[in-house]
Amino acid sequence: MAVFVYAENINGSYKKAAFEAVSYAKEIADQLQDTVTALAVNPTDPADKLYGYGATKVVNIQDEHLKSFSARAYAKALGEIADGNIVVFPHTTDASSIAPMFAVENGYALITNVLEAPSSTAPVTVKRKAFSGKGFMNAQAEGDKVVLTVSQNAFGTKENRVDGSEETRAMSIANEDTKVLSHEQSSGKLDLKEAEIVVSAGRGMKGPENWGMIEELAEVLGAATACSKPVSDIGWRPHSEHVGQTGKAIAPNLYIAVGISGAIQHLAGVNSSKTIVVINNDPEAPFFKSADYGVVGDALEIVPKLTEKIKALKG
């Protein structure tokens, strides 16, 4: 019956979150001695990329109407193909919009923001995020049919090459109630939710004019940039960089917090990071209690020096 997975792409290229979702689906399929079927909408990347993470079959949906995004139209398209008991989605903005509609329309239970492979598959029981990083919930689905959305950067990508085959499906889904008027996307900018390393800064930076050094540190590390809530409230940085309980929740391998005090609402969004470095001139800053490494001192002096040292390391 296959474990189905939605492999999301951006302008045709599969996202890291798609490889993560396929890796996750493969783990479940192995538990069930089943195979993975990936569904892709208008991809340009070769299906081979998904075989690399364990998809035995890739259904390539070709539909002009789906070139503009509508959660409802996408849910309908996927519903015409996915008929297994378990359907996996990444928890990206788009996929997490499709999943609830898909689940309701096709009679699935929905468990979002899952962090690990299910601890049981009959019934499906799985650990998920709850209380914005302040706790976890073990959730159990009633019935056999369940949709899971996989929290980004939690399970990770796991290469697992299989022999696969691709099937192209031409579709024509009515997509009339939603019209895209404009689409702005900075290409090449590392997505904050997908980034392995994030350099984040707070009010301790004093003003937006000092963000150049944050961007330089991010650049040598191949990192995305983030900020605390007040920094985006005052307009020093865009809202899309706000992390925390009321902003984005992230889980990079390395989170570097510069001039951020470490309020409980901030920590809630970043404490799933594997390693946390805190740079703050106040030795009593609460963030040090939730850090792995700490440096006490003036960020405006430390950050440029750190950038130089990392440049030297990278050669």
Next chain:
Amino acid sequence: MKILVCISSVPDTTSKINFTSDKAALDKSGIQWVINPLDEFALSKAIQLQASQGATVTVINVGTDSEPVIRKALATGANDAVRVNLDPKDSFSTAKQIAAVAKEHGFDLVLCGKESIDYNGGAVPGMVAQLLGVPFVNAAVGLDITEGSATAVREIEGGKETISVQLPAVIAGQKGLVDEKDVIIPNIRGIMTARSKPLNVVEPSEAEAKVSAVSFESVPPRAQVKMVDAQNLDELVRLLNQEAKVI
């Protein structure tokens, strides 16, 4: 125009989260309840549309002990409220209650928050939209209403997309939907008038939950922080490279 705003009642953001000794539920002792912060953006947007479009704003909550939080929402200027008398079990049964009320009363726009900060479902709004058979826009950071349609700006990875959807529609908002300074904080007069605004309590329609919470876990504490001297950043780089192996 009729707007329905879905609000969820959640622990205040400063709350420490503890679980009951059997790990089966949130330990509610000492917790202050507030409107889900993301719903505040939706609610404030609705009140703006009330002023600019003459819209009526109805607040809905599915919950049993949420009246204080609903009154706070009324105090921001909402016209009336509905409380569905059911302790929410999962996203699906909650969405069904909201959809039932929306169907019965007929709304042009259902506004929600993108996610509740307690159970982090991010599921109710999309489910309501599908149950009503209407378009859904998630992660909205901008919204305008003109004759029968909504122009919404939604956040996408690395950018923004402006779309137009036919009404009725369900729109889930987040920070940016209104400016932080335009988030309405109730004043004394609002609080006084909220006391006498209609709050209709309705009994739930049939609701099957599809997901149950088996148990909860707290987050394990981090190991003791290692402090590195500011004059010795080589050591920090070494630790990140060789001990943590993250650079």
